[in-house]
Amino acid sequence: MKNIALQRIKEMKSYNPPLSGRRGFSGILLDFNERTLPPPLKVQKAIQDFLTTNKLQVYPEYGGLEKKLAKYVGVNADQIMITNGSDQAIDIIFRTFTKTDDTVIIPTPSFAMFYQSAQIMGNKILTPLYKKADLSFPINEVLGMINKSVKLIVVCNPNNPTGTLVSINDIKKIAQKASNSIVLVDEAYFEFSGVSAVPLINKYPNIIVTRTLSKAFGLASLRVGYIVASNIYINEFLKIRGPYDVNMVALSAAFASLEDFKKIQNYVDEVMTKAKPMVEEFFNKNDVTYYSSSANFILFKPNNNQVGRLLKENGILLRPQDKTNIENTLRVSIGTVKQMKQFIEVYENVILSKPKYAFLDRDGTLIFEPQDTFQIDSIEKLRILDGVIKGLKELNNRGYELIMISNQNGIGTASFPKANFEIPQNKMLSIFKKNGITFKEIFICPHLPSENCNCRKPKTGLVEKFLIKNQINKDKSFVCGDRPTDKLFAKNIGVKFVYMQTNGNFYNALMKGGIIV
Ligand SMILES: Cc1ncc(COP(=O)(O)O)c(C=O)c1O
Structure with a gap:
């Protein structure tokens, strides 16, 4: 078959944003500037209600929405036309005002549909660049490019993908200098920027604003956009847009969104x-x-x-x-x-490979600390406290590296032989291991308080080298323990303290401390 499509269309590439697999992605979609939550419940309900009206067979009717939008925007209803997404609005504007070989200015980089629409029309595209240093709008270049052959100037405000805001004053300057051209001001992100060229339209009818309900309103899948312009131009646009291009499901949702604007x-x-x-x-x-x-x-x-x-x-x-x-x-x-x-x-x-650490005290926090006897020096005395296994597992799930740090008075002395410490300690670690819990480091101070060592909590000697070697995420790391020394130790290493009541429930302490929410 001979491909008899227009040469310029054959030379174009289709606009293929990387959509594939997005709907099934189980994580967070932060790639299309959409609303990241579903639209409010009232909007979802409005869609369901529409589907049960038994009116699917009736063609769409728009009057009510345009009135409602006009009120939201602050213009007359005859200054608004709804479109199938603002992509269609952009396309209609290019089709209304430009023809082959007309020059258009698209400050670059910007949203793909501007180039697409210009290429479909066969426009010559001038692309002044957002300034490399700070991506600010190239106002002087744009003003310098305006002449009789320029039919349309795009001001994407704020610009996608740079986020740049163009001042209302600069838009006025462009509209004044280009009084015989159209200034297309794309306000897809208006709800976020709060800045609009709509109030200029009456004085500068060459300014035309496009907006969308795809972003803040969260209706991207339903495709609702709109154009705000002088009613003379709206009448022209109505000749291009089909009478039913926006469907009634979208319309019901748009209506309900405006009713529930507080949520938006x-x-x-x-x-x-x-x-x-x-x-x-x-x-x-x-x-x-x-x-x-x-x-x-x-x-x-x-x-x-x-x-x-x-x-x-x-x-x-x-x-x-x-x-x-x-x-x-x-x-x-x-x-x-x-x-x-x-x-x-x-x-x-x-x-950044800055892991977060949970520095955990041992006696009274992870295992039972007897009141009457001084040390846990036999397996019989070992008792893992309530909520410890569950809490440690949860910390693992949340990406914490586990560090045990404990003062054990006088290990190696006659009253506390090393083996008497190690037997219950190893038993405890093996129970943890069976539950899939491992400690990245275990720091034990073996000294008596009287030895005045530099490693006994709240001193930081035990972890000094560790802290130098490992970039620790201080905002997210924490110390959990039952004693004032633990609290002071947290302060000394610059991380948060989570209080645990002696021999209490470890999981509950993590919840109370805001670690598990
Ligand atoms: C600047 C800009 N304009 C328009 C649109 C298109 O929005 P809609 O979904 O209304 O077609 C987008 C979408 O990403 C955009 O970033």
Whole structure:
């Protein structure tokens, strides 16, 4: 068969984002800047309700949603048109305003669909680059490129994948200078940035804003976007969009989302005011270079080129970027605090190899400490405390390395021969081993208090070399013990203290101490 498709279409590549296997991925998806939680329950219910209306056979009708969106956006209903995702909005705008050989400006790197739509139309694409140093918007270059042949300028605000925010003042400058061209302002991440060019539309009708319910609202799979523009242009767009391009399931969900906007706002607040600063602080602390972002994602330079793969193997999917000026970077979407804690934890353990340690006292914490007799010097006296096996297993599961650290007064003296210590000690370790629990290190101070050694807790002599040799994650490591000396020891090595009541329940102590939540 002769392929008689347009030459320029034949020369294009299809836009193939790395979707394969995402839906079945059991970890956290931080690769597509989606909402990382399902949409609110009311939205899910609205979808179920629609499916039971017995109206699947009736064509869609949009009026109500456009009114509701207009209220949300703060414009008239005739200044809004809903689309099948904002991808369709972008495509419609390129089709309405450009033809073959028209010049368009797409500040680069940016979202793939802009290039796709421009290529379909046969546009000449100018690509001023976001500045290499800080990925700021190349305002002077864009202004310098504007002339009569430029028909459309893209301002992706904030820009995907750089996160760059363009100031409203710069958008005004572009709209003024390009008064005979269209300024397409993509606000897919508006809910996160809080910055919008919508209030400029009445004064500058060449500004056209696209938005989506795929991101903060969490409706990516249903495909709802919209265009905000002067009603003259909306009338033109309506000639291109099919009358039923957005389906009624999507419409029901969109409607319910706007009704339950408080929930959407709560999610946005958590992402932007809690989770994102936490990730930034983590990057700062660990000298990971990242770019300032006004959206729910951050572009960063990983420590090495294995980071993306290693994170994926450990349940966290990010999006690698390799475009001009952002070579070898990764983009991480920001989700909830809990999810980002997990991201940080995996990054720390797998990439920075900074393991977290549980420094555990022995007598009164792991095994019964008799009140009447002084030492556990025979197997008969050995009793593993409640919650110890369960707690140690849980620590293992949570990636803690176990360290035992104990003061044993006078091992090797006549009253406490070495063998009398070792027999119950080895028995205890063999019970642990049978349960799959092993200690990375065991530190025992054999001295009497009177010897004034430098290794008896709360002194740190026993672990000094260990702490120098091993990069320990001080934020996540902890000491658990039943005595004030344990508490002071934790302070001396700079980690958290988890109190255990003498001979109490170890698992409960870990829960109380916030280690197991
Ligand atoms: C800047 C930008 N615009 C538009 C979109 C497309 O969104 P939608 O799902 O509404 O087509 C995306 C999605 O990643 C985006 O990053």
